[in-house]
C-alpha cells in the first residue's frame with residue numbers, strides 16, 4: 001500500500017523572482033526513515049498561471065539540474081505535486097469496502113470510459129489504466145443516492161512490463177508501443193478488478209506464468225453477469241483492431257445500467 005507521507009508546504013509567497021515567471025514558496029520536506037524524522041528546508045517554485053506557455057523551459061531547467069550533482073550546484077528534487085484526492089486509490093477502497101453496489105461499480109466504470117473517450121478524442125493513450133490509478137474523490141452515499149466520483153491518475157513510472165500483466169495489452173510486450181487500443185484492453189482488466197472487489201487479476205501467478213497467460217491467448221475467469229463478461233472479453237481481445245471503440249463501451253455500459261436498474265427494481269415494476 002502507498003504510505004502517504006507528510007510533506008508540509010508553508011505558503012510564504014515572496015514577490016515574483018526578478019525576471020522569472022514563478023511564485024516562490026518556502027517549505028520543509030519531512031521524511032520518516034527508520035523511525036527518525038528528517039526535515040529539509042525546501043523552496044518551491046510554482047510556474048505562474050499566466051506563463052503556462054513556458055512550462056517546457058521550466059521543466060527543462062529543473063530536469064537538467066536534477067541530472068547532475070556537484071557541491072557547488074544547487075540540489076533540485078524530482079517531485080510531482082498533484083491534487084490530493086480524498087479517498088485514495090480505488091483498488092484499496094474496494095478491498096476495504098464490503099457493501100459496494102453494482103450500480104456504484106457501473107457508475108465508476110462509466111466515468112472511466114468517459115475519461116478514456118476524452119483521451120481517445122485527443123488521440124492520447126494513457127498506458128496505465130488500472131484500479132490502482134483510479135482515485136476516488138467522492139465516495140457516494142447510497143442512502144442519499146449520491147454517486148461516486150473518480151479521477152484517472154497520471155500514468156506514473158510504469159512498473160516492469162511482466163508485472164503489469166494482465167493490465168498491459170499483449171502487443172505491447174512485442175512492440176513496446178502504447179496505442180489507443182491498449183487502453184481498451186486495460187479497461188477490460190480494470191472492469192474485472194472493479195467487479196471482483198479490487199482483487200488483482202492473476203495475482204497469484206509469477207511473471208513466467210503471467211507471460212504464458214498471453215502466449216496461450218488465455219482469458220480472465222468470466223464473471224457471472226454474462227453481458228458484463230462479454231464486454232470485458234470484447235475489450236480483452238488479442239487483436240487490437242477488434243476491441244470496441246469508447247463510444248461502444250459507453251453504449252454497452254448504459255444498457256447494463258438500464259438492465260441493472262430493471263433487475264434491481266423488478267419488484268416495483270411487476271403489474272399490480
Ligand SMILES: N#Cc1ccc(Nc2nc(N)cc(-n3cnc(CCO)c3)n2)cc1
Pocket residue numbers: 002004082083084085086087088089132133134135153156
Ligand atoms: N488512506 C488514505 C488515502 C491515501 C491517498 C489519498 N489521496 C491520493 N491522492 C492522490 N493524488 C494520489 C493518491 N494515490 C494513492 N495511491 C497512489 C499510487 C497509485 O496510483 C496514488 N492518493 C487519500 C486517502
